[in-house]
Amino acid sequence: MNKIKMKTPLVEMDGDEMTRVIWQWIKEILILPYVGLKTEYYDLGLANRDSTLDKVTADSAEATKKYGVAVKCATITPNAERVKEYNLKKMWNSPNGTIRRILDGTVFRTPIIAEGITPYVHGWKKPIVIARHAYGDIYNSVEDRIKGGEKAYLVVCGEDGSELRRKLIHGFESDGIVQGVHNLDSSVEAFARSCFNYALEQGISVWMGAKDTVSKIYDHRFKDIFADIYSAEYRQAFEKAGLYFMYTLIDDVVARVVRSEGGMLWVCKNYDGDVMSDMVATAYGSLGMMTSTLVSPDGKYEYEAAHGTVTRHYRRHMSGETTSTNPVATIFAWTGALRKRGELDAINELCGFADRLERATVSTIEDGFMTGDLIDRFRREGVTPVKLDSKDFLLKIAERI
Numbered sequence: 001m002n003k004i005k006m007k008t009p010l011v012e013m014d015g016d017e018m019t020r021v022i023w024q025w026i027k028e029i030l031i032l033p034y035v036g037l038k039t040e041y042y043d044l045g046l047a048n049r050d051s052t053l054d055k056v057t058a059d060s061a062e063a064t065k066k067y068g069v070a071v072k073c074a075t076i077t078p079n080a081e082r083v084k085e086y087n088l089k090k091m092w093n094s095p096n097g098t099i100r101r102i103l104d105g106t107v108f109r110t111p112i113i114a115e116g117i118t119p120y121v122h123g124w125k126k127p128i129v130i131a132r133h134a135y136g137d138i139y140n141s142v143e144d145r146i147k148g149g150e151k152a153y154l155v156v157c158g159e160d161g162s163e164l165r166r167k168l169i170h171g172f173e174s175d176g177i178v179q180g181v182h183n184l185d186s187s188v189e190a191f192a193r194s195c196f197n198y199a200l201e202q203g204i205s206v207w208m209g210a211k212d213t214v215s216k217i218y219d220h221r222f223k224d225i226f227a228d229i230y231s232a233e234y235r236q237a238f239e240k241a242g243l244y245f246m247y248t249l250i251d252d253v254v255a256r257v258v259r260s261e262g263g264m265l266w267v268c269k270n271y272d273g274d275v276m277s278d279m280v281a282t283a284y285g286s287l288g289m290m291t292s293t294l295v296s297p298d299g300k301y302e303y304e305a306a307h308g309t310v311t312r313h314y315r316r317h318m319s320g321e322t323t324s325t326n327p328v329a330t331i332f333a334w335t336g337a338l339r340k341r342g343e344l345d346a347i348n349e350l351c352g353f354a355d356r357l358e359r360a361t362v363s364t365i366e367d368g369f370m371t372g373d374l375i376d377r378f379r380r381e382g383v384t385p386v387k388l389d390s391k392d393f394l395l396k397i398a399e400r401i
Contacts, residue, residue, distance in 0.1 A: 003034060011070035017309035017310060018075050019309050019330060100294060104186075108132075110129045153180050190210050210247075305332075310325050
């Protein structure tokens with residue numbers, strides 16, 4: 001068959017461990033037979049990030065700004081154990097944090113719904129979309145170990161370096177730790193507009209939660225910016241569409257979400273969104289069933305799976321075992337990027353292929369063929385689920401394209 005031609009490359013960011021293996025299988029089995037794939041390739045595997053002093057990560061983000069669309073494989077954010085395992089030069093920052101800081105985008109995470117996969121929260125009937133702020137907080141924090149007898153201060157200086165004010169964080173009677181985080185009004189404003197625009201496009205209301213009663217400046221600033229922008233720019237459009245914006249404390253939002261039927265955009269700060277998106281994905285059936293899309297204020301897109309590198313399966317794979325690792329979210333990262341590339345370049349065939357691949361993936365599960373993580377959650381009358389390893393699952397999808 002004639003392959004679908006592309007005009008502009010995608011930025012392809014390769015990753016680590018089991019997801020790196022599945023990345024190649026997805027390309028070989030589901031994409032390359034049908035698409036004349038054009039990518040600008042960046043190897044974000046941990047070894048290459050270390051050898052390039054993490055320059056490759058920044059380069060991939062700059063390439064995304066140039067080409068407009070990227071697709072990213074899951075990557076390792078090293079801790080002390082990983083530094084030893086990979087003999088790293090240093091404990092490199094989160095590549096996702098670096099990319100999000102450069103693009104200053106919002107991450108939207110949406111569960112992939114398949115008939116027969118029963119959510120753990122039985123009342124959830126509609127997708128819950130997580131909007132995660134993608135700048136600042138602990139992902140760009142400054143940290144230090146403190147010795148007993150030392151004091152830590154928050155010091156603010158002027159442009160000339162002169163000290164303007166200082167606040168005592170803590171006088172340490174014994175050894176401890178300290179962390180400094182920051183954010184920007186401009187980034188939170190862009191986050192707010194991205195969330196409100198997305199909600200209007202999708203026809204869903206916006207729920208936001210933070211802890212302004214405790215964090216009376218940092219979290220309260222998020223609350224104020226969202227409220228001001230909503231009132232000034234979006235209230236009329238929301239009310240006309242029969243939608244609303246609600247702010248409450250994050251613990252109250254959690255309680256409301258669990259009691260709801262879903263169908264809202266849940267706005268989270270960076271760390272909160274990281275945690276809550278995994279909770280939501282798992283509650284809908286599996287971490288392997290959630291998309292993640294980074295959208296920058298100037299309309300650049302980066303697509304990835306919401307889960308990690310599946311280390312446990314990778315070690316089994318390296319020992320010669322077959323694994324039943326769920327590739328669905330990674331497939332949807334590719335389809336999301338291909339569809340957006342097709343939209344931007346006016347290639348209807350590419351958009352249509354992305355739609356077909358997504359339908360083929362979901363219908364494979366609905367027909368009872370799936371990876372092991374979904375077996376216990378599958379309930380469909382007249383259909384007995386069959387557990388497949390990762391590669392056989394991809395081949396079964398290929399039969400339906």
